[in-house]
Amino acid sequence: MNDEQYPSQLLQNAVDEFSKLPGIGRKTALRLVLNMLRRDKEDVSRFANSVLRLRNEVRYCSVCHNISDTETCQICSNPSRDGSIICVVETVKDVMSVENTQQYRGLYHVLGGVISPMDGIGPNDLEIESLVKRVSEGGINEVILALSPTMEGDTTNFFLFKKLSPLDVKITTIARGVAVGDELQYADEVTLGRSIMNRVDFADSFRMDR
Amino acid sequence: MNDEQYPSQLLQNAVDEFSKLPGIGRKTALRLVLNMLRRDKEDVSRFANSVLRLRNEVRYCSVCHNISDTETCQICSNPSRDGSIICVVETVKDVMSVENTQQYRGLYHVLGGVISPMDGIGPNDLEIESLVKRVSEGGINEVILALSPTMEGDTTNFFLFKKLSPLDVKITTIARGVAVGDELQYADEVTLGRSIMNRVDFADSFRMDR
Numbered sequence: 001m002n003d004e005q006y007p008s009q010l011l012q013n014a015v016d017e018f019s020k021l022p023g024i025g026r027k028t029a030l031r032l033v034l035n036m037l038r039r040d041k042e043d044v045s046r047f048a049n050s051v052l053r054l055r056n057e058v059r060y061c062s063v064c065h066n067i068s069d070t071e072t073c074q075i076c077s078n079p080s081r082d083g084s085i086i087c088v089v090e091t092v093k094d095v096m097s098v099e100n101t102q103q104y105r106g107l108y109h110v111l112g113g114v115i116s117p118m119d120g121i122g123p124n125d126l127e128i129e130s131l132v133k134r135v136s137e138g139g140i141n142e143v144i145l146a147l148s149p150t151m152e153g154d155t156t157n158f159f160l161f162k163k164l165s166p167l168d169v170k171i172t173t174i175a176r177g178v179a180v181g182d183e184l185q186y187a188d189e190v191t192l193g194r195s196i197m198n199r200v201d202f203a204d205s206f207r208m209d210r
Numbered sequence: 211m212n213d214e215q216y217p218s219q220l221l222q223n224a225v226d227e228f229s230k231l232p233g234i235g236r237k238t239a240l241r242l243v244l245n246m247l248r249r250d251k252e253d254v255s256r257f258a259n260s261v262l263r264l265r266n267e268v269r270y271c272s273v274c275h276n277i278s279d280t281e282t283c284q285i286c287s288n289p290s291r292d293g294s295i296i297c298v299v300e301t302v303k304d305v306m307s308v309e310n311t312q313q314y315r316g317l318y319h320v321l322g323g324v325i326s327p328m329d330g331i332g333p334n335d336l337e338i339e340s341l342v343k344r345v346s347e348g349g350i351n352e353v354i355l356a357l358s359p360t361m362e363g364d365t366t367n368f369f370l371f372k373k374l375s376p377l378d379v380k381i382t383t384i385a386r387g388v389a390v391g392d393e394l395q396y397a398d399e400v401t402l403g404r405s406i407m408n409r410v411d412f413a414d415s416f417r418m419d420r
Contacts, residue, residue: 005309007284007302008277010264017260021242032231034303036261037268037277044265048258050227051246054220055254058247067218067247074217092217093244099215
């Protein structure tokens with residue numbers, strides 16, 4: 001892998017650092033680094049500073065733990081959002097994905113991952129206590145569990161269900177099924193099976209504002 | 211493109227900067243930036259510094275204009291290389307590509323691009339004068355032109371040929387032909403045509419040390 005000869009140690013260091021990024025191999029890293037070399041110094045320092053500032057100055061919403069520039073995030077502090085529903089997701093990226101659907105007007109709770117004993121991640125490493133506290137303080141009618149359909153996601157779902165079910169709150173999970181636009185023959189059996197079990201009333205299936 | 215909502219200005223700035231990199235779209239940029247957020251502060255500053263140092267401290271060999279940490283690069287200052295042959299390439303990356311073949315023991319000359327009136331790049335923007343000077347100082351028997359087989363590359367080849375041919379030096383160009391391992395049916399006509407025109411003696415085709 002690393003037997004390629006670089007003409008300069010500075011160049012090699014930069015390629016080493018870029019190739020630590022997920023999905024970036026050494027060839028792509030070299031291409032990106034050589035692109036940096038062709039750019040203005042000001043432009044390159046703008047790039048480097050954007051990364052440094054993000055990492056050093058990033059803040060998380062004290063309520064939902066989403067990334068935020070302020071104490072409470074734009075979503076939590078928006079009075080037009082429905083404060084009685086919390087959608088529980090794994091990551092900041094998931095919040096952005098749900099937001100981009102423009103179908104959800106409630107609040108979020110970012111766990112920061114899922115329970116994964118293999119990776120040494122237990123319930124205490126996630127923002128679970130703060131979720132239970134939010135719900136037990138009242139005013140929440142529904143918690144939507146929107147975690148990955150993996151073994152770890154399901155484990156976390158059951159853990160959250162056990163913690164939340166004593167509280168007076170409706171617990172739901174997002175529908176799993178054949179993706180819109182997908183043909184049945186290409187869906188895997190588990191997905192197709194769940195999508196038949198969880199079939200919905202045809203008239204309801206067109207309503208977006210449920 | 212940019213209608214996605216980012217929960218933080220810092221995050222958006224970093225995504226903006228990453229998506230300026232060639233071949234990196236906004237989705238990939240977000241993935242890379244979120245990866246940065248999960249890493250140690252020290253690790254992130256090592257990343258940012260590697261880019262800043264490369265851009266601010268980079269030096270170029272005073273002879274061949276390849277990237278170098280020293281006044282003359284490792285190749286130009288290596289006494290075991292054949293100083294009578296110069297391979298003319300466009301970029302630093304091309305030097306690395308030729309070096310990786312381990313078939314070439316001569317020196318290089320990095321032009322820094324090709325003549326491209328459309329992009330406003332004329333002969334004076336490239337390291338052409340310094341190449342002519344190197345050759346006219348004597349001791350060079352052969353100049354190998356290894357530029358891209360594009361219209362701009364061909365234009366530059368002819369320009370260099372005109373400049374160098376009055377000097378007492380052999381001017382060659384790398385063989386164009388069907389790539390090793392490629393089937394004939396997949397080669398384009400121009401490549402196949404050139405590879406028939408420039409056919410070589412069968413016995414010679416196995417010799418690597420020509």
